Amino acid sequence: MAFQFKSDVMWETLPLLTHGIELTIYLTVAGLLFGFIIGVTSGLARISRNPVLRSVSLVYIEIIRGTPMVVQALFLYFGVPLAAGVRISPITAGVITIAVNSGAYIAEIVRGAIESIDPGQAEAGRSIGLTRMQTMIHIIWPQAFKRMIPPLGNQFIISLKDTSLLTVIGVAELTRQGQEIVAVNFRSFEVYLTIACVYLCMTLSIAKVLRMYERKLSSRSSR
Amino acid sequence: MTIKKDEAPMIEIRNLHKKFGETEVIKGIDLSIRQGEVVVILGPSGSGKSTVLRCINRLEELTSGSITVDGYDLYDAQTDINYVRSEAGMVFQQFNLFPHLSVLQNVTIGLTKVRRKSKAEAEGIALKLLEKVGLPDKANSYPDQLSGGQKQRVAIARSLAMSPKVILFDEPTSALDPELVGEVLDVMKKLATEGMTMVVVTHEMGFAREVADRVIFIDQGVIQEEGDPASFFTNPSNPRLKDFLGKVVSH
Ligand SMILES: Nc1ncnc2c1ncn2[C@@H]1O[C@H](COP(=O)(O)OP(=O)(O)OP(=O)(O)O)[C@@H](O)[C@H]1O
Ligand SMILES: [Mg+2]
Numbered sequence: 001m002a003f004q005f006k007s008d009v010m011w012e013t014l015p016l017l018t019h020g021i022e023l024t025i026y027l028t029v030a031g032l033l034f035g036f037i038i039g040v041t042s043g044l045a046r047i048s049r050n051p052v053l054r055s056v057s058l059v060y061i062e063i064i065r066g067t068p069m070v071v072q073a074l075f076l077y078f079g080v081p082l083a084a085g086v087r088i089s090p091i092t093a094g095v096i097t098i099a100v101n102s103g104a105y106i107a108e109i110v111r112g113a114i115e116s117i118d119p120g121q122a123e124a125g126r127s128i129g130l131t132r133m134q135t136m137i138h139i140i141w142p143q144a145f146k147r148m149i150p151p152l153g154n155q156f157i158i159s160l161k162d163t164s165l166l167t168v169i170g171v172a173e174l175t176r177q178g179q180e181i182v183a184v185n186f187r188s189f190e191v192y193l194t195i196a197c198v199y200l201c202m203t204l205s206i207a208k209v210l211r212m213y214e215r216k217l218s219s220r221s222s223r
Numbered sequence: 224m225t226i227k228k229d230e231a232p233m234i235e236i237r238n239l240h241k242k243f244g245e246t247e248v249i250k251g252i253d254l255s256i257r258q259g260e261v262v263v264i265l266g267p268s269g270s271g272k273s274t275v276l277r278c279i280n281r282l283e284e285l286t287s288g289s290i291t292v293d294g295y296d297l298y299d300a301q302t303d304i305n306y307v308r309s310e311a312g313m314v315f316q317q318f319n320l321f322p323h324l325s326v327l328q329n330v331t332i333g334l335t336k337v338r339r340k341s342k343a344e345a346e347g348i349a350l351k352l353l354e355k356v357g358l359p360d361k362a363n364s365y366p367d368q369l370s371g372g373q374k375q376r377v378a379i380a381r382s383l384a385m386s387p388k389v390i391l392f393d394e395p396t397s398a399l400d401p402e403l404v405g406e407v408l409d410v411m412k413k414l415a416t417e418g419m420t421m422v423v424v425t426h427e428m429g430f431a432r433e434v435a436d437r438v439i440f441i442d443q444g445v446i447q448e449e450g451d452p453a454s455f456f457t458n459p460s461n462p463r464l465k466d467f468l469g470k471v472v473s474h
Contacts, residue, residue, distance in 0.1 A: 123282050124319035124378075128333035128385055129309025138332060142323045 009190040013181060014198075020177030021198060027091070027163045027173060028202075031098025032156055038099060039106025044136075046111045057107060064104035070165050073097040077169040094166040094173075102159045109151045113144040146217055153210035157203045164199075174198060232291075233258045233389055233420045234279060239288035241274055248274050250444035251288075256389070259418045263431040263452075266441035267467055272424040275441065276391045279422070280313050293388045309337050312382025312390040316397050318374040320366040320381070326353065327362040330381050337385065345384075352380040356410050372403030376410055389420040396427060426471060432456060440464045 045057035064072065077093035088096075117140050125135035164175035172180075178195040182188045234256040241249035248271045256262050266272050277283040279290060281297050281304055290297045295307050321329050327349055334345035353359050356376035366374055375395055382390055392411065396404040408430050415421060415434045425431065431438050431452055438455045440448040440463075448461045459465050 118317075118319070120315060120317055120319040121321065124313075124315065124321070124381075126282065126305075127280055127308055127311075127313035128381065129305050129337040130333070131305050134336050138336060139321055143321075146323075 009187045010194045013194045020174035024174040028160045030095045034099035035102030038103030043107040043110025061104045090169045090171045094171045113147040149214045235291045237289045240286045242286045260436045261415045261421045263435040263438045264424045270442045309385045310388045312387035314392045316394040318378045356380045371399045372406045375407045392423040
């Protein structure tokens, strides 16, 4: 039996994926929101003067970067609740996984951007009497943030794609929903092609939005 | 015209030592600078001139010795170092203007964040200072739209905004094209005649001769020679100074 591509299957599949798309977006947005908070906090901790903060954040970053996200998801969904004696939903575990995972990479982005700012900037800030904190907020951060945008955009795209790995803990996101549809209609070519297109649309949108934001930022200062 | 000079020391450095790791860069410097005095520091590259200035602002931690600025012991735990820093302005060779802020904001940020002045009041002060350094029309420009000389004059306005007791200049004209040096030196001369206490590291011998009350020659981490510019330049006794002056004048 020769394979026959049926484009109408793609159009039929698309509406069946709305739930999965919504969930993927939810996981990405919620995960990255917390991931950003974790990332900024541990990125700053990584360059703080306090050696305890420095090593705690370093250990966190190394563990996350050195282990696969699938294992992190399994551990957070099955392992931690067992040890802690609580139950969490797959979606909650999914959000936590994305947050904890992206947080480590964002921490390195934050640290890298801050360290890339000429030390003369901090010295100039300190020499007019700004405190360390004020220097960070008013002088270093605004300049560093601009440099963070491209790598952050990259990380957002990676995290979006990584939500597909959450199928292992049974989160009914886009990829999982595709698998379920294929189990019924056996049209794996068309269904996975549709899903790939949907992911591509989402990643391209992120890239586009961030480019627009970057342009807006650079036009606001130093025209 | 002579300005009356108060005799209480504005900066008092006693037996300053500074090591970077194992290498001792400053090997015991004593220096007392009166209010209103203009002190020019000369010395070959790597002799520790910047390090001395940076210790006065505590951008660098000293290894031993003591420094007081306007009577505040910089290394006393009681001293609010941020306050003392705001009283001792610093002008850098590379300007270090804040590129994400307009010229006006570069000058007002210290006023609003450190001196807690209102935005309107800060802008009033800043505009006057920009006028003083000859850049009244650049308030809304950004640093990357300015020439080096203009940048350095903004940097001077930025430190003047804090009404510092002393301004430390670390080779303020060394990064400038030769034709832009004059405009910055003119601003510095104006400050000197107004009675500002200034410590200036520079290779501009003309400025030293004309404006300095005292010239100090640092080499190998110690003060080798010190005196008023007239005697300092006309009959240097120290062979290292002779050598140094010979090199500087010839280039
Ligand atoms: N952060 C640092 N770590 C290690 N060594 C340093 C540091 N800063 C300065 N030094 C060294 O200390 C010595 C004095 O440096 P400093 O910058 O004070 O010299 P300088 O007289 O200002 O020289 P220049 O005319 O080149 O500016 C140099 O040998 C320099 O290499
Ligand atoms: Mg120097």
